[in-house]
Amino acid sequence: MSIFTEDIVNFRSVLQLAYNFLAGRDYLKKKKFQERKKLISVALPFSDLVFASGAVPVFPIRMEQFKVHSYLTALNSATNLIGWNLTTKLLSFVRKFDVLKILDTVLDDVIHTINDKYNELYDLGIDHGISSDFCYGITGLTGMFVSKGKNLDANINFTIRCSAWNKYSETLKQFVPRQIWVDIPPRNIDNALELLTDNVSQAISDLEEITGNIVSDNSLNKQFRIGNQIKRFYKTILYEFSASDFYPCNPATFSEILALLGLSYQDYNSDNQRYLESFSYLVKEMRERINKGIGMDVSDMPRILLTPVFGGWEPESHEILYELGARTIYADWEILNLLEEISVSKNSNPVEEYAKFLLNATTRGIGYDQEALTDSYIETAKALNVDGLVFNQVFGCHSISNCYSLLRRKIRNKLEIPTTVINFNKIGDNVEQVKTRLGAFMEMF
Amino acid sequence: MDNIELLESYNSYLQEQKANGKKIIAYLTHDNVPIELFEAAGFVPLPLIFAGKDELMDASHSYLPPSTCSYAQSCIGYFSSTPRTHEFLDLADYILLSNHCVSNICVSEILSNNFNRKRLDFYVSYTRNSNALKYYKLELKHLQKEIEGITKERIPDHRIKEEIIRHNNFKTIVEQVSKLNIPGSEKLDIYQKAILYGPAIQAEIEEIISSYKSNTKNTNSTHPKNVIFTGCSIFINDYLMDLIEDAGGNIVLFDTWIGRNYYSQTFSEEVIASLNDPIDLLTKRFENNVYGDHCVPDSLDNKIVFLENYVNEYHKKYGDKIGVINHIIKFCDHFSLFQSYFKEKLQERGVQVLNLERDYSRSIKGQLSTRIEAFMEMI
Ligand code: SF4
Ligand code: SF4
Numbered sequence: 001m002s003i004f005t006e007d008i009v010n011f012r013s014v015l016q017l018a019y020n021f022l023a024g025r026d027y028l029k030k031k032k033f034q035e036r037k038k039l040i041s042v043a044l045p046f047s048d049l050v051f052a053s054g055a056v057p058v059f060p061i062r063m064e065q066f067k068v069h070s071y072l073t074a075l076n077s078a079t080n081l082i083g084w085n086l087t088t089k090l091l092s093f094v095r096k097f098d099v100l101k102i103l104d105t106v107l108d109d110v111i112h113t114i115n116d117k118y119n120e121l122y123d124l125g126i127d128h129g130i131s132s133d134f135c136y137g138i139t140g141l142t143g144m145f146v147s148k149g150k151n152l153d154a155n156i157n158f159t160i161r162c163s164a165w166n167k168y169s170e171t172l173k174q175f176v177p178r179q180i181w182v183d184i185p186p187r188n189i190d191n192a193l194e195l196l197t198d199n200v201s202q203a204i205s206d207l208e209e210i211t212g213n214i215v216s217d218n219s220l221n222k223q224f225r226i227g228n229q230i231k232r233f234y235k236t237i238l239y240e241f242s243a244s245d246f247y248p249c250n251p252a253t254f255s256e257i258l259a260l261l262g263l264s265y266q267d268y269n270s271d272n273q274r275y276l277e278s279f280s281y282l283v284k285e286m287r288e289r290i291n292k293g294i295g296m297d298v299s300d301m302p303r304i305l306l307t308p309v310f311g312g313w314e315p316e317s318h319e320i321l322y323e324l325g326a327r328t329i330y331a332d333w334e335i336l337n338l339l340e341e342i343s344v345s346k347n348s349n350p351v352e353e354y355a356k357f358l359l360n361a362t363t364r365g366i367g368y369d370q371e372a373l374t375d376s377y378i379e380t381a382k383a384l385n386v387d388g389l390v391f392n393q394v395f396g397c398h399s400i401s402n403c404y405s406l407l408r409r410k411i412r413n414k415l416e417i418p419t420t421v422i423n424f425n426k427i428g429d430n431v432e433q434v435k436t437r438l439g440a441f442m443e444m445f
Numbered sequence: 446m447d448n449i450e451l452l453e454s455y456n457s458y459l460q461e462q463k464a465n466g467k468k469i470i471a472y473l474t475h476d477n478v479p480i481e482l483f484e485a486a487g488f489v490p491l492p493l494i495f496a497g498k499d500e501l502m503d504a505s506h507s508y509l510p511p512s513t514c515s516y517a518q519s520c521i522g523y524f525s526s527t528p529r530t531h532e533f534l535d536l537a538d539y540i541l542l543s544n545h546c547v548s549n550i551c552v553s554e555i556l557s558n559n560f561n562r563k564r565l566d567f568y569v570s571y572t573r574n575s576n577a578l579k580y581y582k583l584e585l586k587h588l589q590k591e592i593e594g595i596t597k598e599r600i601p602d603h604r605i606k607e608e609i610i611r612h613n614n615f616k617t618i619v620e621q622v623s624k625l626n627i628p629g630s631e632k633l634d635i636y637q638k639a640i641l642y643g644p645a646i647q648a649e650i651e652e653i654i655s656s657y658k659s660n661t662k663n664t665n666s667t668h669p670k671n672v673i674f675t676g677c678s679i680f681i682n683d684y685l686m687d688l689i690e691d692a693g694g695n696i697v698l699f700d701t702w703i704g705r706n707y708y709s710q711t712f713s714e715e716v717i718a719s720l721n722d723p724i725d726l727l728t729k730r731f732e733n734n735v736y737g738d739h740c741v742p743d744s745l746d747n748k749i750v751f752l753e754n755y756v757n758e759y760h761k762k763y764g765d766k767i768g769v770i771n772h773i774i775k776f777c778d779h780f781s782l783f784q785s786y787f788k789e790k791l792q793e794r795g796v797q798v799l800n801l802e803r804d805y806s807r808s809i810k811g812q813l814s815t816r817i818e819a820f821m822e823m824i
Contacts (some may be wrong), residue, residue: 129785131802133512133776159571159741163546163778166571170741171786181742183577186544186568190583195576202574368568369542370554395512398778399547402509406558 013281024062136312149175162399248289255318337365497805629696
């Protein structure tokens with residue numbers, strides 16, 4: 001009974017995060033039709049302005065209908081009624097599952113559910129006419145707009161170095177007539193920050209016009225404070241827990257949690273406050289679990305940074321690495337400098353602070369050239385103190401995936417850790433090759 | 446003059462420039478390059494407008510994955526493969542890195558790092574809003590300073606303006622070529638040469654124009670299948686033009702970077718007179734570049750409207766309904782992503798479109814030929 005209770009009490013935050021991700025459709029319907037909120041799509045973690053305007057940011061896959069694991073549904077309806085406390089009814093329901101594996105099973109199911117949907121939407125993107133030469137991410141996103149774009153009131157686009165991304169963003173007006181653009185100067189020279197600040201102000205005016213709300217310095221700072229706290233929690237998981245010799249769960253499940261965080265971080269599951277609460281619970285729960293010695297000793301398992309995954313990756317990879325004796329870390333947003341805090345100090349101008357955040361992310365994280373991008377990989381790998389790096393080369397990505405030869409050279413010279421490359425085209429397409437590659441890679445340890 | 450001759454004479458031209466102490470700047474970027482600034486500083490611009498082939502693409506694979514556009518791959522191949530096909534590329538002192546597309550950035554960086562060419566950076570905003578224009582200006586000034594740092598000499602404003610006027614006049618002459626009643630292949634040869642040499646060959650082009658003006662042969666009647674060519678440019682040494690003409694096609698408009706996008710970017714005399722600062726003039730040109738494929742969010746729609754109008758005008762004038770060949774170099778971020786949307790929109794407006802996607806491999810030639818022939822039969 002004690003393990004039973006621990007398994008439900010602990011990690012309820014992850015399950016809640018998962019539930020909120022999957023049950024987005026109903027939540028968004030309620031926001032749109034009952035609360036008359038405007039739905040604004042975002043991709044990549046750029047949701048701050050939308051939240052500050054009182055609109056609802058949506059990473060578009062969340063408008064889809066997902067199959068939600070019955071455990072999650074039951075847990076959610078029970079908690080809606082009685083909070084997160086356990087009831088006899090809930091316990092008797094939960095008893096039907098293999099409680100020791102409940103988190104592993106449910107999370108695994110969640111990740112597979114999301115990925116199945118991704119593949120379905122990728123196919124829709126191809127049917128819509130996107131050439132299969134483009135990256136999985138852009139094709140999948142196009143499919144999301146084909147499928148549910150009509151439900152959106154607007155779309156917010158940020159220009160980045162990836163030309164396919166910018167061109168893809170241009171195509172979105174065929175699905176969502178109202179487009180908001182934030183043009184980020186390609187590099188930080190002279191008064192580029194001032195120009196970006198003005199572009200951000202323009203985007204804010206567009207949001208005000210769409211929502212009918214005023215975006216004040218207070219509303220921006222309030223959002224940044226929430227965002228900063230989330231970022232701190234996210235970093236705690238990446239830097240503290242992922243580096244720990246003792247994990248609060250099975251390392252493959254830990255990777256799944258990181259994957260779920262990576263996905264949901266783009267729109268905070270459309271509710272910043274709720275997301276912050278879940279994140280804060282998550283950190284608390286992980287810490288408690290580690291302190292109580294519940295989980296797994298992973299001290300002899302090398303830590304592998306697998307990146308980039310935001311444009312699509314083979315989700316079996318962390319299972320494969322786990323079976324080969326390693327633990328997998330997903331940290332794209334950190335590499336791309338998208339977990340940097342935004343200053344909310346008293347005399348700061350929040351619009352300018354947001355512009356600083358964007359400029360830093362695009363010039364240092366995403367990088368205005370391959371040198372900057374690969375430096376960011378090296379810095380993060382060093383800071384995370386990982387034992388190896390697996391580079392996920394996404395077919396059709398001309399912006400990030402093609403920096404591998406430069407990155408490999410830098411890793412050899414500066415980090416001296418094993419590295420390998422795996423190729424990704426579509427989920428499930430290449431699992432055997434990934435297994436072989438990772439098998440050979442793990443022999444280096 | 447065939448391509449071998451052209452390249453040989455270009456080689457001699459660059460050797461000569463080099464012998465005169467000029468610095469050479471090579472660049473891949475297709476648009477928005479302030480060539481006038483280079484020329485005002487005494488640099489020679491070297492546009493990389495050479496088509497690829499299997500060997501060149503293969504030679505790039507230790508630097509970039511094969512899923513990179515075949516033009517970008519080939520540019521690396523030109524520098525890395527032996528024996529060298531275009532030895533004059535060794536004369537380049539600098540590489541201009543610009544962000545026309547991300548492959549432009551990556552390849553310029555690779556060329557600079559691995560082939561020992563100093564790098565000059567010139568980034569362009571992704572929109573053309575008022576702040577983007579201000580940013581363009583910043584980059585121009587930045588570039589100017591960098592060049593001045595190299596030459597240790599200030600580039601006087603009047604020199605830049607003189608170059609702007611010189612290039613402006615030259616483009617106006619090149620534009621006249623588009624109106625000549627000659628086969629598309631001949632126009633293309635002139636455009637390619639014009640971009641390669643710039644105003645240095647103005648007299649030669651004027652001569653060509655006057656000789657053709659006296660030519661009364663009606664190309665339209667010998668090549669009844671008139672088409673517009675859009676999308677990616679045809680580079681020097683590409684066989685594509687031959688395939689089109691062999692299939693009975695004639696290109697009446699090159700709506701590409703090597704073509705209309707080059708010669709149409711001119712200023713009226715009033716604009717030149719009204720803007721004293723040459724940097725303002727160059728910025729104005731960027732502002733007016735509504736069809737350039739670098740910028741979002743309207744360039745594609747602008748292009749579609751332009752093409753529709755052109756087709757309708759042509760129909761009114763000649764009674765012919767011309768089709769459009771949309772040339773897509775495989776893995777091109779700018780033209781590949783849009784292709785079905787582009788075709789659909791133009792077809793809705795009654796314009797027939799062939800999306801012709803290809804790389805530079807020999808093996809694809811037969812397939813291209815069949816597709817072009819089928820399209821020609823259709824129109
Ligand atoms: S950076 Fe790569 S993976 Fe991301 S959108 Fe661009 S092409 Fe796709
Ligand atoms: S052909 Fe397309 S992808 Fe290639 S360099 Fe030109 S614009 Fe970029």
